[in-house]
Structures are given as structure tokens and as C-alpha cells.
Amino acid sequence: MKLYHEVRGCSLAVDIVARELGEALAIEWVDMRRKTLSDGSDYHRVNSKGTVPLLLLPDGNRLSEGMVISQWLADQHPGHPILPPPGTMARYRVLEWMSFIAADLHKGGFMPLFKQTTPPEYRAIAAGYVASKLAWLDDQLADRTYLTGADFSIADAHCYTIAMWTAVHGIDTAGWPHLMAYLARIGARPSVRAAEAAAAEEGARQRAREGRPIP
Ligand SMILES: N[C@@H](CCC(=O)N[C@@H](CS)C(=O)NCC(=O)O)C(=O)O
The missing domain is CATH 3.40.30.10 (Glutaredoxin)
Incomplete structure (x- = not known):
């Protein structure tokens, strides 16, 4: 493949x-x-x-x-364990996260920051939007190892990838300690390092x- x-x-x-x-x-x-x-x-x-x-x-x-x-x-x-079986609520939880990451965080949030053509006024709005989503994410991560609990899922691979764009755009993550710990945890996985x-x-x-x- x-x-x-x-x-x-x-x-x-x-x-x-x-x-x-x-x-x-x-x-x-x-x-x-x-x-x-x-x-x-x-x-x-x-x-x-x-x-x-x-x-x-x-x-x-x-x-x-x-x-x-x-x-x-x-x-x-x-x-x-990377994806629960079809039809289970656990699988819908993973998909719920995937949708949030793809639609809200990636397209709604980071994409305007990548586009050279984004006007400065909108760039500021998009940066604020990203920050609000990451603050919410930080809150969610307060009591769990991975997005849906104890198992690393495809949603974590997706979330890590998009959230790491904070580094590309110089967004300071210091105010989101749970998110920082989560990114460090995932970044240490052999699959991610490779x-x-x-x-x-x-x-x-x-x-x-x-x-x-x-x-
Ligand atoms: N809906 C697609 C979007 C993929 C996407 O936007 N990929 C970016 C790279 S992160 C891309 O190819 N951008 C080039 C473009 O939009 O022309 C998905 O989630 O896979």
C-alpha cells in the first residue's frame, strides 16, 4: 500500500x-x-x-x-484497541473526536493560519478560535490518558498531528498543562517518533x- x-x-x-x-x-x-x-x-x-x-x-x-x-x-x-468494533458506543466516541479534530480544529481553526491569503484581521480571529478549542481540549484531558480513555486510538494520532501545529505557528501551549502532557506522552510513542x-x-x-x- x-x-x-x-x-x-x-x-x-x-x-x-x-x-x-x-x-x-x-x-x-x-x-x-x-x-x-x-x-x-x-x-x-x-x-x-x-x-x-x-x-x-x-x-x-x-x-x-x-x-x-x-x-x-x-x-x-x-x-x-486502536478502534473499537463497529456499532459500539466506544467507536462512536472515537469518531466523535475525529470529526471535531478534522472539522473544528483543522479546517475551522488552523487552516486560515496556514493560508498566506488570510487577512490579518481574520488571522487574529482564527488564532482565537484555535486557542478556545485547545483550552476546551486541555480541560477534557484533565482526567484521562487518551481522548477516549485508556487506549490510544486513531483519534489520538489525528489529534496529536493537528495540535502539534501549535509549534509551527508559535502558539504557546504553556497555559494548557494537560494538553502539553498529552502531546509529550503521544510524541514518545515509537510509532510517532518513527x-x-x-x-x-x-x-x-x-x-x-x-x-x-x-x-
Ligand atoms: N478533508 C481532508 C482534508 C485534507 C487536507 O486539507 N490536507 C491538506 C494537508 S494537511 C492539503 O492537502 N492541503 C492542500 C490543499 O487543500 O490544496 C482530510 O481530512 O483528509
């Missing part, structure tokens, strides 16, 4: 989930500024939406949308190729 991935992209969550499950994915890095693959071809020919993640399945199907890809991967491993190392290596390769200094 092949994962179409971006350095610092939300596709990191899928890579983490795959590594948790012991699924060896081939990674194809997408240049999202140019929307091209390493051979220079147009990424839209793989995903007409032009977004990552996308997973190329063994039967040739292409699956997009991170929260769906992570569910598909987990469902290849029935009984794995997925982040792969992205960092690719980031360094890209910067070297483009003649940019490696920070």
Missing part, C-alpha cells in the same frame, strides 16, 4: 496509525506547493481534490480523507534540493 504524504501535513496521522498497526506503507511524498510527485507529474491525477492523505489500496482503489483512511486501516485489524523522523528526513531532503538552509 502506498501513502501519499506531505511533510508537516495532516497525513502524518495516517502514517502513525499504520505504524501502530504494523502496516508497512510505501510513502510517496507530494510537493504540495506545486502539487507534483517526485517524477514531476501532476498529483491531481492521483487525487483530483489535490489533498493528502490518500492511500492506494492493494486492489488499486484510492481512498482519500484522513479520518476514513485511518478507519479503513484499523478495520483491517479487527479487535485492535513517523516524525521520516517526515523530518524528507523535509531536510527537500530543503537541500531547493538550496534552503536546514534549520
Whole structure:
């Protein structure tokens, strides 16, 4: 299986989930500024939406949308604690978190901060929105190890990936101690360290190729 991935992209969550499950994915890095693959071809020919993640399945199907890809991967491993069985309330709780992270935190909150075209007045509104969501998240994390309790789930991979964008945007998390502890806990998982190392290596390769200094 092949994962179409971006350095610092939300596709990191899928890579983490795959590594948790012991699924060896081939990674194809997408240049999202140019929307091209390493051979220079147009990424839209793989995903007409032009977004990552996308997973190329063994039967040739292409699956997009991170929260769906992570569910598909987990469902290849029935009984794995990363996603409770279909039909159970525990599974709906995981999906409830996934929706919040994808819609509110990612698209509603961080996306305007990434866009160069966001007017400064709206940037301030988006930053306030992110802060309010993270403050709520911090509160939720006061009494639990992972989002839905004792087990690391696909929602944690997703939440970690998006919440770590605070570092990209210089958002100070010191006022949210439960969130900080949660991110440190997840960041220490071997799956996360490996997925982040792969992205960092690719980031360094890209910067070297483009003649940019490696920070
Ligand atoms: N709804 C999609 C959104 C994915 C998404 O926005 N990915 C970003 C990277 S984090 C992207 O590909 N952005 C490029 C673009 O929107 O053109 C999902 O949740 O998988």
C-alpha cells in the first residue's frame, strides 16, 4: 500500500496509525506547493481534490480523507484497541473526536493560519478560535490518558498531528498543562517518533534540493 504524504501535513496521522498497526506503507511524498510527485507529474491525477492523505489500496482503489483512511486501516485489524468494533458506543466516541479534530480544529481553526491569503484581521480571529478549542481540549484531558480513555486510538494520532501545529505557528501551549502532557506522552510513542523522523528526513531532503538552509 502506498501513502501519499506531505511533510508537516495532516497525513502524518495516517502514517502513525499504520505504524501502530504494523502496516508497512510505501510513502510517496507530494510537493504540495506545486502539487507534483517526485517524477514531476501532476498529483491531481492521483487525487483530483489535490489533498493528502490518500492511500492506494492493494486492489488499486484510492481512498482519500484522513479520518476514513485511518478507519479503513484499523478495520483491517479487527479487535485492535486502536478502534473499537463497529456499532459500539466506544467507536462512536472515537469518531466523535475525529470529526471535531478534522472539522473544528483543522479546517475551522488552523487552516486560515496556514493560508498566506488570510487577512490579518481574520488571522487574529482564527488564532482565537484555535486557542478556545485547545483550552476546551486541555480541560477534557484533565482526567484521562487518551481522548477516549485508556487506549490510544486513531483519534489520538489525528489529534496529536493537528495540535502539534501549535509549534509551527508559535502558539504557546504553556497555559494548557494537560494538553502539553498529552502531546509529550503521544510524541514518545515509537510509532510517532518513527513517523516524525521520516517526515523530518524528507523535509531536510527537500530543503537541500531547493538550496534552503536546514534549520
Ligand atoms: N478533508 C481532508 C482534508 C485534507 C487536507 O486539507 N490536507 C491538506 C494537508 S494537511 C492539503 O492537502 N492541503 C492542500 C490543499 O487543500 O490544496 C482530510 O481530512 O483528509
